Amino acid sequence: QVQLVQSGAEVKKPGASVKVSCKASGYTFTSYGISWVRQAPGQGLEWMGWISAYNGNTNYAQKLQGRVTMTTDTSTSTAYMELRSLRSDDTAVYYCARVLSSSSLGWFDPWGQGTLVTVSS
Amino acid sequence: SYELTQPPSVSVSPGQTARITCSGDALPKQYAYWYQQKPGQAPVLVIYKDSERPSGIPERFSGSSSGTTVTLTISGVQAEDEADYYCQSADSSGTFVVFGGGTKLTVL
Numbered sequence: 001q002v003q004l005v006q007s008g009a010e011v012k013k014p015g016a017s018v019k020v021s022c023k024a025s026g027y028t029f030t031s032y033g034i035s036w037v038r039q040a041p042g043q044g045l046e047w048m049g050w051i052s053a054y055n056g057n058t059n060y061a062q063k064l065q066g067r068v069t070m071t072t073d074t075s076t077s078t079a080y081m082e083l084r085s086l087r088s089d090d091t092a093v094y095y096c097a098r099v100l101s102s103s104s105l106g107w108f109d110p111w112g113q114g115t116l117v118t119v120s121s
Numbered sequence: 122s123y124e125l126t127q128p129p130s131v132s133v134s135p136g137q138t139a140r141i142t143c144s145g146d147a148l149p150k151q152y153a154y155w156y157q158q159k160p161g162q163a164p165v166l167v168i169y170k171d172s173e174r175p176s177g178i179p180e181r182f183s184g185s186s187s188g189t190t191v192t193l194t195i196s197g198v199q200a201e202d203e204a205d206y207y208c209q210s211a212d213s214s215g216t217f218v219v220f221g222g223g224t225k226l227t228v229l
Contacts, residue, residue: 035218045156045164045207047218061217062122095163105211105218107154109175111163 002026004096004112011118012086019082020115022096029077030054033099035108036070036081038092048094050104051079059104086119093117123147123212125221132227139195141224143208146189153191154209155184157202158223164207168193195226203228 007021022034036048049060051070058070069082079096094115097108125145133139143153153171156164166175168184171191181196191210195202208221 037220044223045158045209045220047209047220050218059216100169103215105151105215107152107166107169107209108156108164109166109169111165114163 002098002110004098004110006094006096006112006115009116009118011120014087014119014121016086016119017082017084018086018117019080020094020096020117022079022081022112024077024079024098027098029072030074033101033104033106034070034072034079035097035099035104036068037095037097037108037111039095039114040089040092043092046092048081050099052104053079083117086117088119091117091119123217123219125208125210125219127206127208127221127224129222130225130227132229133198134229135200136197139198139202139226141193141195141206141208141226142190143192143210143221144190145210145219145221147213148186148189148191148210150213151211151215153184153186155182155193156207156209157204158207159204167206198226198228200228202226 005023030053033052035050051058053072071080096112099106155168158164171186172184183194205223207223
């Protein structure tokens with residue numbers, strides 16, 4: 001079955017960087033894009049951006065441009081999201097999701113299990 | 122920036138029909154999608170392209186669109202449907218993905 005498995009929880013200090021991985025299985029990785037979505041404690045969903053696993057094209061949310069980088073490793077069917085200059089309000093659960101569309105838009109199915117990133121001094 | 126507006130909460134009794142709305146100026150041009158999220162779990166897709174239901178999602182879940190509003194309807198609500206529901210779409214230029222603020226469905 002199609003599955004996305006994310007890396008484990010992280011605790012970072014303000015100003016540091018975090019890199020979260022998302023390993024895909026059960027489908028042809030390069031046929032779909034991956035989006036990243038985060039959810040702060042008790043809050044709603046926030047789209048962070050998208051990467052094409054076919055050619056590496058990216059589309060980042062305006063709010064995060066300059067601080068986020070999304071990459072893929074097609075040899076291992078793994079997507080990565082790196083967020084730099086972490087602040088306390090970056091504390092959230094970070095999700096990856098397969099995007100069922102040829103563009104950065106489209107629907108997300110399935111989602112990874114989530115990775116909790118805590119930013120605290 | 123573009124926003125999708127959902128009611129914060131909806132309450133229904135078991136067996137009744139729940140309707141959750143999502144409003145946005147670009148919805149006549151962009152598809153909407155709906156997700157169910159239960160506490161401590163990742164979101165699950167329940168409706169795509171306004172009204173299509175993925176395999177494995179019960180028939181009591183349906184979606185519709187009218188002008189600048191899309192609606193998720195859950196007919197014959199069951200206790201297990203209690204969850205947060207989020208709509209998703211894109212801005213009018215088709216550049217960025219946007220989520221609604223979420224609606225907490227309570228089954229009385």
